[in-house]
Every structure is written in structure tokens, then in C-alpha cells.
Amino acid sequence: MTSFALSLGSALVAFSPTLSLLLLFAYKKAQLVIIVTTASFFHLLACLLAALLHLPFKSLGLGVQNIFIIVPTSVIAQSIARCAFVHGYHKVESVIEKSIQKHEEQNNSSESDQGGVSETEQLKLELNDTASGIAAGVGYAFFHTVMLYGTLLASENSRMGTLYQDSCTFMPSIFNSALMAFMFGILDIVWMLLTFYGMRRYNEFKEGNGAGRRGSSPSRNEPVSARGSTDFDWSFQINHLGGKMALAIMVVTHFAAAFATLPNQTFALNGCVVALPSLAFVTIVTCAIFWFYCKKNYLPQGQQQRIRLATSRHVD
Structure with a gap:
């Protein structure tokens, strides 16, 4: 049986x-x-969709080559699930905002006398893309880790000895898989944040031709060439990443991360020597893209104004 310290640490x-x-x-x-x-539930739906997409290819008997079908179908299924979740979130968000607005209209006089930040304003502040994106990424990543690593962790605690595989002969499989699950956990959170960003910008572009949601004017920091341009949705500029470009980056980096793990299957010995550094490189690049291209412009204008207004009221 694998030692308790190794199992717990992994x-x-x-x-x-x-x-x-x-x-x-x-x-x-x-x-x-x-x-x-x-x-988390949407990740389970992604697993179901991936299985259904792979089902027609199951009878082909491709052997090791089957991974070149499993990987694309899994990435596509997870990307669809992320976009579907964010789309549903936006629908629920709009309903909540309308309900809050109606509540404020009914209680405007009583809340205005209290000063500070009201409960409805506090709820508005908490329902922003940063907080919701991180929370969604945590849920998605947690179940991804359970599916990717939980079964191995459970089996290792019920077998005699510690499992070593040809894919990584110098490292226990339980720790090798833990490192990959760790990096995929980070990636899942960043991918969900990119999906929130991309879906929001894509919807804004559709509704206002890049001018912002609900008829708001373009940001003064937005480049002049991007305002009203059909190319803005594919923009790849620092702090002005387009919506479709963000979604494309999410899909491409997911493909890169998935294919980075293939040496574990395709190499006869010690594929982890290539797989782990490759996956780490994809993780660093993905985080860097999000940090440099989305950080300052992540929240939409409406949420930024809401936070500034609440902050000014709190200071006053």
C-alpha cells in the first residue's frame, strides 16, 4: 500500500x-x-458529451491511435460546456439584475436614508465576472481533478505497493498524476476566466457593435481603430483582447495542454520527461496571455462603474 505521507502529499x-x-x-x-x-455539474455534462462524441469511433479498434480522437472530442466537449455554462450564467444574471432594479425602485427612499452600501448594491458588487469566473473555474477544475486523479488516488490506497509505470519509471504514478492535475487545475480556472471574458465581449460586440453592453459608449482607453470595427472581436492587443480571440485562445491552449500529455502514451519509456515540462510551459503561457491581455480590461464597463460608485459612496 502506498504510504500515507505520499498519498496525502500528492x-x-x-x-x-x-x-x-x-x-x-x-x-x-x-x-x-x-x-x-x-x-461542477457542467463538467460532468462535458464528460457525457465527450463520451457521446467518441462513441462512433469506439468500434474502429485504433489502439494507441485512438488518443488522437479522444483528445479532440474531449477538448471540444469541455469548450462547449464552458460556453454553455457562461451563456446560462448571463441569462440568470440578467434576471437577477432586473429583480434587483425592481427591488431598488420599491425601496429607494428607505435605502437612501441609510447611507453606505445597501444589500442590493452589495449583491451587485459580488456578482461580477471576476468573482463568478473564479468560482466557476474552481467548480469546473475540482471535478476535473476528481475525474483525472481521484480514481488513481483511491486505487493506490487499496493496492499492495506503490505503482510505477513505464511512462515515468523514476516517479510514482500517484505523484506524476498529481503534478498534471495541479497544472490542469490552474488551467481550468484560467480557461473559465477567458470564457467569461470572451462571451461577455462577444455579446457586447453583437449588441452594440463593440460599443458596450446596454448601449454604453466605448471606453476612452479603447483604440480608435477598434471602435465599431468588425475586426475588434478578433483583436489581439494588450488589454484589448477581442471576444472571439479570447475563446479561440481558450480552445487552442486546451488542445496544446491535452497534446502535451501524449508522450506519456506514445513514448516507450519516461514520456513524463517531455510531458511535464511541456504542460508546465502551456500553463505558464496561458496564464501570461490572460495576465497581459485581459487583466486591466477584464471587467466590463458597467461593472467597473458600479464598483467605482460603491467605493465612492463608502468613502463618503
């Missing part, structure tokens, strides 16, 4: 990105816990 490595954010950030707020749970 589990902490694998689940650290999701559990740390869940415990420190999401679990204190009921609406974020709901988002975490719903995103």
Missing part, C-alpha cells in the same frame, strides 16, 4: 489550486457556492 498537490480558492474565497458567499456547484 492529494494536496493535486487539489491545492481548487481547494485553496474554494476555502479562502468562494465558500463564504452562498451565490458563489451555487456557481461552484453548477460549474
Whole structure:
């Protein structure tokens, strides 16, 4: 049986990105816990969709070559599930905002006398793309880690000895898989944030031809060439990443991360020597793209104005 220290350490490595954010950030707020749970369910739907997409190819008997069908179908299924989740979130968000607006109209006089930030304003602040995107990424990544790593962790604790495989002869499989689960956990969170960003910008572009949601004017920081341009949705400029480009980056980097793990299957010995550095490289590049291209412009104009207004009221 694998030692308790190795099992515990590997589990902490694998689940650290999701559990740390869940415990420190999401679990204190009921609406974020709901988002975490719903995103987890959408990952299960992605697994079901991937299985259905792969089903027609099952009888071909391709052997090892089957991974070149499994990987694309899985990536496509997960990308569809992310976009479907964010689309549903936007629908629910619009209903909540209308309900909040109606509540404010009914209680405007009583809340205005209290000063500070009201409960409805606080709810508006908490329902922003950053908080919701992180919470959704945590839920999606957690179940991805469970599916990717949980079964191996359970089996290792019920067998005699520690499993070593030809794909990584110098490292226990439980730790090798933990490292991959750790990096995929980070990637799942970033991919969900990119999906929130991309879907929001894509919807804004459709509704206002790039001018912003609900008829808002373009940001003064937005490049002049991008305002009203049909090319803005595919823009790849720092702090002005287009919506479709963000979604494309999410899909492409997911393909890159998935194919980075193939040496574990295709190499006769020690494929992890190539797979782990390749996956780490994809993780770093994906995080860097998000940081440099989305960080300053991540929240839409309406949410930025809402935060500034609430901050000014709190200071006053």
C-alpha cells in the first residue's frame, strides 16, 4: 500500500489550486457556492458529451491511435460546456439584475436614508465576472481533478505497493498524476476566466457593435481603430483582447495542454520527461496571455462603474 505521507502529499498537490480558492474565497458567499456547484455539474455534462462524441469511433479498434480522437472530442466537449455554462450564467444574471432594479425602485427612499452600501448594491458588487469566473473555474477544475486523479488516488490506497509505470519509471504514478492535475487545475480556472471574458465581449460586440453592453459608449482607453470595427472581436492587443480571440485562445491552449500529455502514451519509456515540462510551459503561457491581455480590461464597463460608485459612496 502506498504510504500515507505520499498519498496525502500528492492529494494536496493535486487539489491545492481548487481547494485553496474554494476555502479562502468562494465558500463564504452562498451565490458563489451555487456557481461552484453548477460549474461542477457542467463538467460532468462535458464528460457525457465527450463520451457521446467518441462513441462512433469506439468500434474502429485504433489502439494507441485512438488518443488522437479522444483528445479532440474531449477538448471540444469541455469548450462547449464552458460556453454553455457562461451563456446560462448571463441569462440568470440578467434576471437577477432586473429583480434587483425592481427591488431598488420599491425601496429607494428607505435605502437612501441609510447611507453606505445597501444589500442590493452589495449583491451587485459580488456578482461580477471576476468573482463568478473564479468560482466557476474552481467548480469546473475540482471535478476535473476528481475525474483525472481521484480514481488513481483511491486505487493506490487499496493496492499492495506503490505503482510505477513505464511512462515515468523514476516517479510514482500517484505523484506524476498529481503534478498534471495541479497544472490542469490552474488551467481550468484560467480557461473559465477567458470564457467569461470572451462571451461577455462577444455579446457586447453583437449588441452594440463593440460599443458596450446596454448601449454604453466605448471606453476612452479603447483604440480608435477598434471602435465599431468588425475586426475588434478578433483583436489581439494588450488589454484589448477581442471576444472571439479570447475563446479561440481558450480552445487552442486546451488542445496544446491535452497534446502535451501524449508522450506519456506514445513514448516507450519516461514520456513524463517531455510531458511535464511541456504542460508546465502551456500553463505558464496561458496564464501570461490572460495576465497581459485581459487583466486591466477584464471587467466590463458597467461593472467597473458600479464598483467605482460603491467605493465612492463608502468613502463618503
